[in-house]
Amino acid sequence: MKLPRRNLLHLAAGAAALPAVSPFAWVQAYPTRAVHVIVGFTAGNNIDIVARLIGQWLSERVGQPFVIENRPGASSNIATEAVVRALPDGHTLLMTGTFNAINATLYENLSFNFIRDIAPVASLSRTAGVMEVNPSFPARTVPEFIAYAKANPRKIMMASAGPGSAAGLYGELFKSMAGVDLPAVNYRGSPAALSDLIAGHVHVMFDPIASSVGYIKAGQLRALGVTTAKRIEVLPDVPTIGEFVPGYEASGWQGIGAPAATAPQIIAILNKLVNEALASAEFKVRFADLGLEPYATSPAEFGKFIADYTVECALDSGQFQAAVLTGCWAWRSSYCAGLR
Numbered sequence: 562m563k564l565p566r567r568n569l570l571h572l573a574a575g576a577a578a579l580p581a582v583s584p585f586a587w588v589q590a591y592p593t594r595a596v597h598v599i600v601g602f603t604a605g606n607n608i609d610i611v612a613r614l615i616g617q618w619l620s621e622r623v624g625q626p627f628v629i630e631n632r633p634g635a636s637s638n639i640a641t642e643a644v645v646r647a648l649p650d651g652h653t654l655l656m657t658g659t660f661n662a663i664n665a666t667l668y669e670n671l672s673f674n675f676i677r678d679i680a681p682v683a684s685l686s687r688t689a690g691v692m693e694v695n696p697s698f699p700a701r702t703v704p705e706f707i708a709y710a711k712a713n714p715r716k717i718m719m720a721s722a723g724p725g726s727a728a729g730l731y732g733e734l735f736k737s738m739a740g741v742d743l744p745a746v747n748y749r750g751s752p753a754a755l756s757d758l759i760a761g762h763v764h765v766m767f768d769p770i771a772s773s774v775g776y777i778k779a780g781q782l783r784a785l786g787v788t789t790a791k792r793i794e795v796l797p798d799v800p801t802i803g804e805f806v807p808g809y810e811a812s813g814w815q816g817i818g819a820p821a822a823t824a825p826q827i828i829a830i831l832n833k834l835v836n837e838a839l840a841s842a843e844f845k846v847r848f849a850d851l852g853l854e855p856y857a858t859s860p861a862e863f864g865k866f867i868a869d870y871t872v873e874c875a876l877d878s879g880q881f882q883a884a885v886l887t888g889c890w891a892w893r894s895s896y897c898a899g900l901r
Contacts, residue, residue: 591651591826591827591830592623592625592651592652593625593652594625594652595625595626595627595628595652596619596625596626596627596628596651596652596653596654597628597630597652597653597654598612598616598627598628598629598630598654598655598656598817599630599632599640599643599644599653599654599655599656600612600629600630600631600632600640600656601632601633601634601635601636601637601638601639601640601641601655601656601660602631602633602637602722602750602751603631603633603749603750603751603752603753604631604752605750605751605752605772606722606750606751606752606769606772607688607727607751607768607769607770607771607772607813607815608656608658608815609629609631609656610771610772610851611656611685611686611771611815611853612629612656613629614844614847615627615685615817615835615838616628616629618834618838618844619831619834619835619838622834622837623834633749633750635664635668636660636663636664636667636668636723636724636725636726637658637660637661637664638664638668638671640655640656641655641661641664641673641675641679642671642672642673644679644818644819644820645672645673645678645679645820645821646820647820648820649819649820649821649822649823649824650823650827651819651823651824651827651828651830651831653819653820654682654817654818654819654831655679655817655818655819656815656816656817656818657679657681657815657816657817657818657867658727658813658814658815658816659727659813659814659870660725660726660727661675661679661867661871662675662867662870662871663725663730664725665871667724667725675867675871676864676867676868676871677821678820678821679818679819679820679821680818680819680820680821680822680823680828680860680864681816681818681860681861681863681864681867682816682817682818682819682823682828682831682832682835682860682863683816683817683831683832683835683836683857683858683860683863684814684815684816684856684857684858684862684863684866685814685815685816685817685835685839685855685856686814686815686839686848686853686854686855686856687812687813687814687853687854687856688727688769688770688771688812688813688814688815688852688853688854689769689770689787689788689789689793689812689852690727690728690731690767690768690769690770690787690788690789690811690812690813691767691768691769691770691773691774691777691784691786691787691788691796691799691852692706692731692735692765692766692767692784692785692786692787692788692802693758693765693766693767693768693773693776693777693782693783693784693785694706694758694764694765694766694782694783694785695758695759695761695764695782695783696780696781696782696783697761698764698765698783700785701783701785702785702805703785703786703800703802703804703805703806704805706765706785707739707740707741707805707806710739710741710742710743711740711741714741714742715742715743715744717741717743717744717764717765718743718744718745718746718762718763718764718765719732719736719743719744719745719746719763719764719765719766719767720745720746720748720754720755720757720758720763720765720766721745721746721747721748721754721766722747722748722749722750722751722754722768723747723748723749723750724747726751727767727768727769727811727813728751728754728766728767728768728769729745729747730811731767731788731811732745732765732766732767733745734809734811735767735802735806735809738806738808738809739806739809743765746763751768751769751772751773752772754766754768755768755772755773755776755782758782759776759781759782767788767811769813770787770793770795770796770851770852770853771851771852771853774795774796774850774851774852777796784796784799785799785802786799786800786801786802786804786805787799787800787801787802788801788802788809788810788811788812789801789810789811789812790803790810793852794849794852795849795850795851795852796852814856814866814870816856816863816867817831817835819831825860828860829860832859832860835857836857839855839856839857840855840857
């Protein structure tokens with residue numbers, strides 16, 4: 562079939578224009594399928610809880626599922642590497658947090674550079690930790706705990722969600738500042754550690770509050786103190802650890818990242834939606850119930866925050882290696898855990 566020359570010219574012009582128009586149209590249509598949000602810890606951890614809250618919100622707003630995918634291991638390095646290698650099309654995202662900054666020093670031979678290879682999308686929350694014990698534990702206050710620990714050195718087992726986790730670092734900071742010796746028992750995540758704490762197999766844990774508050778309110782755990790400088794709304798009667806250990810303060814943060822080459826337009830869409838969630842009354846109530854503080858920024862502001870935080874945590878590697886060999890990372894916790 563022959564086409565008139567004018568029609569051929571129209572078709573040729575349209576074809577030539579497609580490469581320039583299609584990427585823009587594709588971005589405008591984002592997301593076009595399910596978005597996978599990779600979490601580097603087991604289900605039930607603090608960051609997993611935050612991921613599921615924001616994932617549900619985003620799914621309802623854009624009409625595509627945001628699938629939470631747990632890939633635990635190496636304090637989220639396995640998950641981070643998976644996202645670094647993913648297509649930068651906005652359909653694979655990473656839940657980021659304090660641990661990413663810590664890992665830059667904790668692990669020497671990473672195959673990626675977090676600041677270079679993960680684009681900041683949106684910050685989500687700041688979180689407190691809580692010092693908690695089994696209800697049968699003889700101490701009911703932080704001073705009583707310290708006295709008991711000093712009278713029973715190395716007999717109180719401290720549960721940790723693993724090296725580099727907030728639970729581990731908060732605990733190491735406490736050990737250093739309170740002058741107590743608590744052997745650490747590392748688990749693959751908070752849920753397993755909390756299960757053993759409730760069962761009485763370990764004695765104390767310094768856990769991000771979102772994954773523990775339900776057990777505390779149900780009476781399955783006893784909260785002795787919160788890690789932040791001020792008391793928190795969800796546990797108003799629980800004192801701060803700093804009221805008894807002067808200068809003690811520790812907190813964490815969570816956010817969302819994407820592969821570095823992700824289009825700025827996609828990042829802007831996600832950032833706008835996340836910030837709308839954080840500003841909503843619904844999210845404020847949910848976060849307050851979990852002891853979380855909404856933390857909204859632009860991608861640029863979030864990127865600067867991450868960079869500054871990571872630089873502060875990147876202390877002398879030789880000193881760090883010596884600390885690991887002696888089983889004490891508290892010198893590092895005092896820099897990382899309490900930063901804003």
